[in-house]
Amino acid sequence: MELTSKTIDAVTVISLQGRVDAFTAPACEIGLKERLTDGAALVLDLGGLEYISSAGLRVILAVAKVLKSTSGKLVMANVTGTVREVFEISGFGSIFTMYDSVDEAVAALP
Template identity: 65%
Template sequence: MEITSRKENNTMIVSVQGRIDAVTAPAYESGMKELLEKETLFILDFEKLEYISSAGLRVILATAKSLKAKSGKMVMANVTGTVREVFDISGFGAIFTMYDSIEAALAGME
């Protein structure tokens, strides 16, 4: 798993590539904790995310809860394929706001 981040329009865009599973979830959580100390607006870009497990869903939910405590906001972009299926089957698709592109997510943050 690889995580990259960049800031645009006061929003941190976090791109995740590869897999978020039991092995990589702690690294995702650690990386996000660092960003959460400085930022409150996030777009998770899952365009290159190939797989997410229940451990991955758990750390995403933990991120959302941490942001909520700080009055922050997190949305997702480019959630497609099997990753989207996991979100929909688990009910997470109804919990999180999802956009088809980063541009649409940025517009939705305003």
């Protein structure tokens, strides 16, 4: 699991690469929460993510709850393949807005 972040037009873009499974999820959660600020607008770019299990979804849900409590916003970009199937069957596909690119996601955030 690798996590990289950058800021585009006051939007934080965090890219996850590799595998987020039950073993790597705790490190992923720490990495994500370190990059959260109150009221942040956040794009999670999952284009490089090969694999996510329910442990990874739990991390994303936890981040979403933290952001929501500070009136922040979280959207997804590049959710494809098996990762997208995991989102769909777990209902995360309707909880989160998913964009086909980071640019589209950034443009959609206030």
